[in-house]
Each structure stands twice: as structure tokens, then as C-alpha cells.
Amino acid sequence: MGTWKTRGLRGSTLEELINRSNDSYREKGLALIQKIPTPITPISIDKESRHITLAYFDQKSTVDYIGAVQGIPVCFDAKECASETFPLQNIHPHQVTFMEEFEKQGGIAFIIVSYTHKNEVYYLPFDQIQCYFQRMEAGGRKSFTYEELDKTWKISSCRDILIHYLELIQKDLDRRD
Template sequence: MGFWRTRGLRGSALEELVNHTNDKYRERGLALVQKVPTPIKPVELDPANGNIRLAFFEQRSTVDYIGVVQGVPICFDAKETNKERFPLQNIHEHQLRFMEDFERQEGVAFLLVNFTQHQEFYFLPFGQLKESWDLALQGGRKSIPYRDFKKAFPVYGKDGYLVHYLEGLAAYLEQK
């Protein structure tokens, strides 16, 4: 599928925030959400410590997280950008298809996007992502501007949750 060296650490700070939040959700009985590991096959190990130095992905990843929130199945990908826009190239077609299939099964798919320059997080529903994706395929923008996320659902840290995305999910479900 593809080779992995240091790229695997991109987004690890965001992942830690989300993992901590998911642990809190589980402890408090609000949700059960887990990180979906991407299977890798080690090719080269460091003989000194046994750490993986080179590996390849055995199969394509689907989304970063999958779980259930009080009976509602969810799946999402956590993404970061240091730009004033979210590049759609950060999403792969197979991920988009998985989220689309997930929603067909009455689940809720979304992105959790961190704009690092602004230190702001947003819950972006799959429908809005898909709309932007389809427009890009027709020759439109290849990214979603930061200003468009202001129309989405902001996500804040609150009550010990570092990235309290369930509030964004709840707001989205109320609007839906």
C-alpha cells in the first residue's frame, strides 16, 4: 500500500487529545469510541532496540475512530491543518466511501478538524464534506476555507474533555 517512516507521527498530538477525551467519555458512560489501528508490516527493525525503522501499510485505513454514543454509531477522522483552509487532499477516496457507506447504515460520519493557527476545533458533518468533495470533482475548490467552518460546529474543551466533540455531534443531530 505505502511505506511508513516518520509520517506516522503526524497528528499524534491531536490523536492524544482525542484519545484522552474518548477515555473520559468511556469512564463517564457517555460513549465507547476506539482508535482504529492501521495494520502495518515491519520491513526493517533497529537491531539496537527492536523498534520499527521501516514498514508498509498492509491495507488502506478507513477512519481514525469508530464507536457508539448512547446508541448512535459514529465514525470519524481527526485532521489538522496549519493553513487557512482544509485541503481535501487530506481525505482519501476510500475513506470518503467508507463514511458514505457508514451513513447508509444509519451511522453518523464526520471529521474533527483542528485549525492549528487558530487553536480551534470543528465538527464537520459528512454531508458538508461530501458536498465540498463533489464540487472539487466538478472543478471547484480543492479545499474548504476556514470561514466555512464557522458555519459548522465548533468544538471546545470542557469539563475535563480536551476536545468535547459530543457537543458538536449533539448540535448536529438536533439540527438534522
């Protein structure tokens, strides 16, 4: 069981942008994607602000988002990176297992990575995540670098959709055919 203490806003900027994009997708009838809350048990609560100051995770969470895009099951996680190197420890093995099982059921799994220092966001297909994990398990790097990313997976914005990842889901589907 992990401990949570004042780390609750990590990644919140990216998640807010994704949440707004998901609202736009829903309003347009393009997709229905929901944020999955991380189940926690509060241990300590500040009496004045009524904010949780210490809590324990009830269970391992799977991914941040799950839903459907035009009838296709989709799950993904959102990660922020402030440097050129993304540590694989930020993606937990149980998340990789869940995404693998999700894909075996006919779904699409991926990670959205925001490089905050570059103001760039990328769609990382599950097979690429798997490659990085396999390399690590074989004794290689415990991270991947910005330079390693295929820049054709960069996510752009489109009008009111700030993180327009649907077109990259289509690209992911097209290459599987």
C-alpha cells in the first residue's frame, strides 16, 4: 500500500487539458472517456481547510482514463515529464499488465506524455511502451529519452480540443490493419 502526502497535484495541468478535451469529444458525440479516480483512505485532514493531508491508496490503480471512441474501447494514462528523460518507474508494472490485457480484449491502450519544458505532448502507443519495458527487463535503460520518441506521434490542438488525441488513435488503428 503506497502513501500519499502533498503529491496530489502532480500531472494536474495535463489532466485538466485532457478532461476539457474529453468534454468536447463527448459534446460532439465523438467519444465518451472518463477519468478514473484513484481510491484513497484519508488518514489526516486539516480541520480548517478540510483538505486531506495524508492518505493511503486503497488499491493499485489501473490507468487514468477509460472509455470508448466510436465503439472502440480505449484506456490510457497521462504523464508529465520535466526533463529529456522519462523514467519507466513512472509507469507501474500493474499498469502495463492492465494495458496488455486491455489490448488482448480488442481495446487500444496508450500513454499521453507531456514534455512540460518543451510544451509538447505525445501519444505513446502500447507496443512502444512494451518495447521500453522489455529493454529495461533485459538489463537496458530504465528510461526512454525525448530523442527516442517518434515525433510523428505528437499531439496537436484543434479549436476547442487542446489535447486532440483522437486522430492518433486512428493512426494507431490504421497501422494495425
